[in-house]
Amino acid sequence: MTPRLSLYVPGDTLLHRAPASWKMAALLLAGIGMFLVTSPAVLGPCAGVAAVALLSVRTPPRQLARHLTGPFVVLALVAVAAVLFQSAATAVTVGLRLSALLLAALAVTLTTRTSEILDVLERVLRPLERTRLVNAAAVGLAVSLALRFIPEAFHRFHEIREAQAARGLSGSPVALLVPLAVRMLKSAEDIAAAVDARCYPPPAASRHADAAPPPARSPAPAGRTDEEATG
Amino acid sequence: MMNAHTARGRTARRRMETKDVVLIALFSAIIVVLGLVPPVDLGVAGVPITLQTLGVMLAGAVLGPVRGALACALVVLLTIAGLPVLAGGRGGFGVIPGPTGGYLLGWIPGAFVTGLLVTVLATRPRSRLARQAATVVACLVGGILVVYALGVPWTSVSTGLSLRQSTVTALYFLPGDAFKAVVAGLVAHNVRQAYPIERR
Numbered sequence: 001m002t003p004r005l006s007l008y009v010p011g012d013t014l015l016h017r018a019p020a021s022w023k024m025a026a027l028l029l030a031g032i033g034m035f036l037v038t039s040p041a042v043l044g045p046c047a048g049v050a051a052v053a054l055l056s057v058r059t060p061p062r063q064l065a066r067h068l069t070g071p072f073v074v075l076a077l078v079a080v081a082a083v084l085f086q087s088a089a090t091a092v093t094v095g096l097r098l099s100a101l102l103l104a105a106l107a108v109t110l111t112t113r114t115s116e117i118l119d120v121l122e123r124v125l126r127p128l129e130r131t132r133l134v135n136a137a138a139v140g141l142a143v144s145l146a147l148r149f150i151p152e153a154f155h156r157f158h159e160i161r162e163a164q165a166a167r168g169l170s171g172s173p174v175a176l177l178v179p180l181a182v183r184m185l186k187s188a189e190d191i192a193a194a195v196d197a198r199c200y201p202p203p204a205a206s207r208h209a210d211a212a213p214p215p216a217r218s219p220a221p222a223g224r225t226d227e228e229a230t231g
Numbered sequence: 232m233m234n235a236h237t238a239r240g241r242t243a244r245r246r247m248e249t250k251d252v253v254l255i256a257l258f259s260a261i262i263v264v265l266g267l268v269p270p271v272d273l274g275v276a277g278v279p280i281t282l283q284t285l286g287v288m289l290a291g292a293v294l295g296p297v298r299g300a301l302a303c304a305l306v307v308l309l310t311i312a313g314l315p316v317l318a319g320g321r322g323g324f325g326v327i328p329g330p331t332g333g334y335l336l337g338w339i340p341g342a343f344v345t346g347l348l349v350t351v352l353a354t355r356p357r358s359r360l361a362r363q364a365a366t367v368v369a370c371l372v373g374g375i376l377v378v379y380a381l382g383v384p385w386t387s388v389s390t391g392l393s394l395r396q397s398t399v400t401a402l403y404f405l406p407g408d409a410f411k412a413v414v415a416g417l418v419a420h421n422v423r424q425a426y427p428i429e430r431r
Contacts, residue, residue, distance in 0.1 A: 006314060006315075070319055071325065071329065078390045081390070086392070098328070098390070101325060102329065108313075108323075109324060118312050141249075142252050145252065146260050146309065149257055150264060152260065153260040173282065173418070177285075177414075178418055178422055180261065181293060185257075185293070188254050188257055192252075195249050195252075
């Protein structure tokens with residue numbers, strides 16, 4: 001009933017073993033670089049490398065096709081629009097650039113656990129913490145709570161939809177969404193009380209100590225790993 | 232009682248209370264779920280409509296500018312983290328540089344402006360109808376104008392289409408989004424009547 005909550009595909013390929021921070025940095029640099037380049041002679045090989053990287057992940061073909069169809073329909077529409085409104089050369093440049101980025105990004109997404117990506121993002125956010133704009137612990141809490149609430153909200157949505165349908169209100173989004181939002185707001189009080197009672201998030205000192213060495217990943221809080229959120 | 236006390240004690244140290252974090256997470260979950268459920272038939276012919284952007288406007292209008300924007304930022308974070316949280320099960324880094332990446336990032340200022348306008352416009356008028364109308368206007372401006380202001384130029388950069396052509400593409404989605412803004416305004420107004428929470 002509940003949708004699967006991660007795009008990660010388990011495996012032991014080169015990309016699976018590469019550190020998440022390297023993969024994300026490489027992707028970011030490649031993304032910036034490819035927007036600066038317009039020559040198909042450079043973008044073509046880039047797209048080829050990205051395709052090889054994606055194939056090296058050894059995702060089951062059917063799954064791969066499912067991931068790629070949606071984006072490539074959009075890409076095809078973009079290419080057609082570029083041919084019609086501008087020139088064939090622009091269409092080739094844009095098509096190559098976007099497919100290279102798309103394939104590379106998918107390769108990283110498929111080979112990196114959600115928890116690893118969140119760890120990297122948390123490390124990137126940490127310097128911002130000094131400016132008092134960002135609270136990395138609060139971000140971590142919000143992420144784990146959101147992962148826990150998505151199936152919950154999904155469940156409630158269907159509950160309300162069935163109840164409304166029984167009373168002949170099936171077509172009205174207002175009748176559907178008002179009770180959903182009100183129920184969620186009401187439960188916020190109880191959930192916050194429960195979180196406070198468990199003294200989460202832990203004090204800053206211990207957090208920094210356990211998060212220091214990158215290879216030994218700190219244990220993720222409940223609900224944060226993909227597996228737990230799926231159940 | 233104990234909870235209220237400890238919560239206030241925490242505010243002194245960190246500006247965000249646990250309840251705010253919970254509300255942000257709850258609304259980001261609503262936004263995600265509105266993208267996962269099969270689209271409700273809204274009767275606008277030919278335009279594929281999911282309710283996801285409705286959740287964005289709702290977050291701003293119900294939670295207020297700061298928390299609403301943070302709820303959207305959380306959805307963006309989950310997207311980048313590789314979770315299929317966007318409509319149609321999309322997710323991953325690839326979304327950001329793609330043609331629709333600007334719309335996704337535009338949600339954050341969009342929810343902020345929606346919340347700001349609701350605070351400014353919809354809390355003063357005496358008549359119920361005026362407050363309702365003001366909430367709808369806030370959703371239209373924040374959820375459409377602001378989101379498109381980021382989304383359209385982004386599409387243009389990402390795809391090489393000219394600004395004018397990107398605008399034409401966006402117009403295709405305008406009727407559906409306008410309808411959603413009206414629904415979001417009505418929902419937000421009803422929610423705030425049924426369960427008022429303090430705004431920030």
